[in-house]
Amino acid sequence: MANVKMSKKATSIDMTAMCDVAFLLLTFFILTATAKQPEPLPVDTPASTVQTKLPETDLATITVGKGNVFFDLKGKEVRKRTLELMGQKYGVTFTEEEASRFALMEGFGVPIQNLKSVIAMTSSERNRAGVQSSIPKDSLDNQLADWIQNARLSNIEVNDKELQIAIKGDAKEEYPAIKKVMDILQDQKINSFNLVTGLRGKDF
Amino acid sequence: MAELNTGDSGGKKGSKKVRSKKQNSTVDLTAMVDLAFLLITFFMLTTSLSKPQSMDLGLPDKDDDPTKNKDVKVDENRTMTVLLGDDNKMMYYMGLLATPKVAPKNIAYGKEGIRKELLKQKQGVIQYTGNKDKGLIVIIKPSKKSNYRNLIDILDEMAIVDVPTYAIVNDYSPEERKLIGEGGADSTTPAATETAAP
Numbered sequence: 001m002a003n004v005k006m007s008k009k010a011t012s013i014d015m016t017a018m019c020d021v022a023f024l025l026l027t028f029f030i031l032t033a034t035a036k037q038p039e040p041l042p043v044d045t046p047a048s049t050v051q052t053k054l055p056e057t058d059l060a061t062i063t064v065g066k067g068n069v070f071f072d073l074k075g076k077e078v079r080k081r082t083l084e085l086m087g088q089k090y091g092v093t094f095t096e097e098e099a100s101r102f103a104l105m106e107g108f109g110v111p112i113q114n115l116k117s118v119i120a121m122t123s124s125e126r127n128r129a130g131v132q133s134s135i136p137k138d139s140l141d142n143q144l145a146d147w148i149q150n151a152r153l154s155n156i157e158v159n160d161k162e163l164q165i166a167i168k169g170d171a172k173e174e175y176p177a178i179k180k181v182m183d184i185l186q187d188q189k190i191n192s193f194n195l196v197t198g199l200r201g202k203d204f
Numbered sequence: 205m206a207e208l209n210t211g212d213s214g215g216k217k218g219s220k221k222v223r224s225k226k227q228n229s230t231v232d233l234t235a236m237v238d239l240a241f242l243l244i245t246f247f248m249l250t251t252s253l254s255k256p257q258s259m260d261l262g263l264p265d266k267d268d269d270p271t272k273n274k275d276v277k278v279d280e281n282r283t284m285t286v287l288l289g290d291d292n293k294m295m296y297y298m299g300l301l302a303t304p305k306v307a308p309k310n311i312a313y314g315k316e317g318i319r320k321e322l323l324k325q326k327q328g329v330i331q332y333t334g335n336k337d338k339g340l341i342v343i344i345k346p347s348k349k350s351n352y353r354n355l356i357d358i359l360d361e362m363a364i365v366d367v368p369t370y371a372i373v374n375d376y377s378p379e380e381r382k383l384i385g386e387g388g389a390d391s392t393t394p395a396a397t398e399t400a401a402p
Contacts, residue, residue, distance in 0.1 A: 015233035022240035029247035045256070046353040048360040054258040064352075166258060171353035175288070175346040178355065179374065182263070191265060194258035197356055 039063075040107055040127050041070045046171040047200035054194060058161045060151050061196070062144070063107060065170035067177055068134035071147050072107030079103045081154035082147070086112055089146060094119075109134050112143055137184065145184050152188075168196040259359060263372070281305060282329050283341045286318070286358060289384040290349030294318065294358070298325060301379050308383055313357050322365040339368035345376060347384050 043065040056074070063070040073079050080099045087094050090112045094102070098119050109132040110118050118126060125131065137144040148165065155163040165185060169178050185193060280300045287295045287308075294313060299305035306325075311317045322342070329340040342362065346355050355372075362370045376384075 015237050019233045019237050022237055022244060026240050026244050029244060033247050033251045046356040048259055048356055050257060050259045050363050052258055052260060054256050169352040173352040175350045175355060176348050178352050186263060192262040195261055196256050196258050199257055
């Protein structure tokens with residue numbers, strides 16, 4: 001009887017320490033993970049084998065999909081200042097509260113005249129399809145160019161660094177739409193930018 | 205395995221009761237540890253993999269004044285022109301279109317298609333020039349019908365094959381347009397924008 005019990009006990013391990021470590025690590029990873037921001041314009045980025053990561057700060061992302069263009073900017077202070085500059089240029093005044101809401105918003109794609117109403121919406125309302133269309137980018141009303149210009153100015157003012165531009169295009173997007181955005185960038189003498197891509201296996 | 209405790213089975217014998225009380229204090233942690241490690245793996249992978257990848261692209265200065273745009277003369281034997289067409293088609297030729305070293309032909313994307321050709325031509329050009337610094341020059345011409353994936357794919361090939369110089373050029377000659385099957389002449393394409401890879 002006693003013999004049987006002994007052999008049973010030999011297979012058991014004390015897992016308390018392991019469990020402690022596991023949960024410690026788990027807590028660490030949960031706390032350091034950042035929640036994925038919802039995207040107002042979901043795009044399917046093409047894959048590439050290039051491994052360079054996008055910078056975390058001083059970055060503006062131009063999302064191009066289905067002919068529409070959305071703009072996103074990193075950094076709260078930079079966003080506030082950019083909004084202020086854009087407001088001055090287009091004669092739209094934003095209140096302090098609107099500015100701080102805008103600072104926490106994700107990317108947007110509306111003409112600045114409609115931006116006020118988008119800021120007032122909740123996050124889920126904003127991301128509903130059809131609510132936001134696109135930032136005007138044709139030659140008559142080139143707001144995209146102004147957004148980029150002002151974002152660069154603000155970033156230099158706030159962070160004292162040149163803003164990096166990333167283009168996030170949908171894989172099925174036709175080349176002229178991407179080229180149009182590149183041309184707008186080149187008109188501002190931005191000749192170096194990042195193209196956001198997905199990950200592809202090494203053996204491609 | 206840690207024991208699972210079900211209390212004492214019967215408690216018939218008084219002497220066993222002491223032991224069973226001791227066992228009561230252990231809990232089976234296996235499932236908990238399993239779960240914890242599963243979550244750890246999940247969070248580890250999502251934190252490092254969710255960062256988007258990006259590809260650097262440098263374009264040369266573009267001047268609105270066309271007289272300031274200098275044409276760069278290169279040896280036509282070193283150039284390979286890649287035309288990106290619609291429907292994921294691609295066509296390439298070496299040298300000048302009028303007197304091609306390799307006549308225009310369709311080629312597929314990927315390992316078996318363009319990459320083999322690029323590697324072959326890269327070797328060939330270095331042999332031809334006899335100078336390591338004067339390698340292959342690839343001119344990428346995306347047509348209006350090509351999509352963004354095609355552009356990224358070909359830029360990716362450039363990175364994989366390590367082509368020393370490549371350029372994205374937007375102007376098409378009428379012959380090239382015919383080759384790629386793009387009808388209608390429009391001359392809205394601005395001056396060539398060229399990329400010099402570092």
